Amino acid sequence: MTVRGHDEDGQVIAPLTDELTRVLLPVTAWTAYRGPMAETRNAALAAFLTQHQMSARELADAVNHAIGDLTGRQGATSERTVFRWLSGESRWPQERQRRALEAVTGRSITALGFVPRGKHTTVSTSPAEESKVLRREFCGAATHAAAAVAVPFIAAPSRVGTTDIIRLRKHGERLVALDADRGGHGTLAQAALAGAAEAIELHKRSATQRVRQRLLALASDFTATAAWSLIDAGQIDVAGRHLDRALTLAGLAQDSEMTMRVWNLRAMLARQRKEYGEAVAASQAMLTTAAARRSPLHASLAHARTAVGFAYRGDQRAALRCLGRAEDLLAKADLAQPRAPWIAFYGPAELHCLTAIVRDVTGAPAEAEAACHRALTALPVSYRRNRAYTTACLALSQLHQGDVEQACATSGDVFAIMAGHPLPGRMRRLLGDFQRDLITHAPTARIAHEWTDRFQTEWSPREHGCR
Secondary structure, three states, X not given: OXXXXXXXXXXXXXXXXXXXXXXXXXXXXXXXXXXXXXXXXXXXXXXXXXXXXXXXXXXXXXXXXXXXXXXXXXXXXXXXXXXXXXXXXXXXXXXXXXXXXXXHHOOOOOOOXXXXXXXXXXXXXXXXXXXXXXXXXXXXXXXXXXXXXXXXXXXXXXXXXXXXXXXXXXXXXXXXXXXXXXXXXXXXXXXXXXXXXXXXXHHOXXXXXXXXXXXXXXXXXXXXXHHHHHHHHOOHHHHHHHHHHHHHHHHHHOOHHHHHHHHHHHHHHHHHOOOHHHHHHHHHHHHOOHHHHHOHHHXXXXXXXXXXXXHHHOOHHHHHHHHHHHHHHHHHOOOOOOOOHHXXXXXXXHHHHHHHXXXXXXXXXXXXXXXXXXXXXXXXXXXXXXXXXXXXXXXXXXXXXXXXXXXXHHHXXXXXXXXXXXXOHHHHHHHHHHHHHHHHHOOOOHHHHHHHHHHHHHOOOOOOOOO
């Protein structure tokens, strides 16, 4: 690719190939460009910018502000400098830039893809190390939950800008990770609502229109996280009010991603209320968002959620048709691309789990069992709550085939998986469904009575300290 340009004095300069061409390209275009330096380009930094919807100019400005906070003198990092970082031409920034990058992003300089001089490979944190870090954060969150809700964030600077957006997003990501590990609970919901309040308070200050819209989107995201936590905890009446607020905020932010997230939760809430017509309508509303139109991954989730609604409504043909569409779209999705934390859970494993639900509800428990096994094989280790929920679905599908003993053994695995954490309300309700079906299928069997006694004495909400 060749571009002609002018120097700072307006004189024509030689044809530009790699270095200045990338300055003229948007970040997303440059990260996809395959030039001579493609092998050394900084994929980690590019992924961070994509995830946080930041331009090179915004990152440069944020770094300069951070340098000013650290040294008392505004930095001079340019957009061109950021492109050199992205290309890999500059692999180890100056010390003050490194400190500023870490302050802005909350990540170590090596986690951002930079390589110390004299090194030939990027230093990164292993999944095991990241898991340990998350566990430490979870323990801290549990121990100091009250303080975290009262003062959830460090004091914000007087100006409102990209660094505030990143700080709030990282807090939201921690809440999503905590939810994936142990499920919804009241403290998590309170922390999420505190995050929404912080975003709204920052929105009242002086900021650019772009920053103000992002703050509204974050407020919607936090409010939706609180709603989901309450749905998972079984507090569905309160959750509905939060979803109303989240949908309003997403509309004000003109953010289709957040709008789709809220409709997704609406569909789940309606199903739990047994309002299956509304569940289908909410799922179909997901398909009308720009996020679903431009992303096969998002569209696949929307079709899968619609399939579940149709299954519970009794329309087997429509449910299976939507499942097929969800599978086709997921096959077209690039699962390696960065995505918003709220949809990070969705992939082959989740689609297999939703398929199992549809198959079981529509009277095909053998196919449901097979789908559950596929889901459990594909689930990441860190998704403990999802694994426990899928295991409960597996037990139900086995029970619906008449294999009572195996179903009881499988359901016991749910409590082993969630050992150390109370069962979320949504999971307890699913086990309640298992208990009722167990009594229906084997009313006189000894194993059914033993399971019921154990469920009532060991795994009831009262035993777990839940209400």
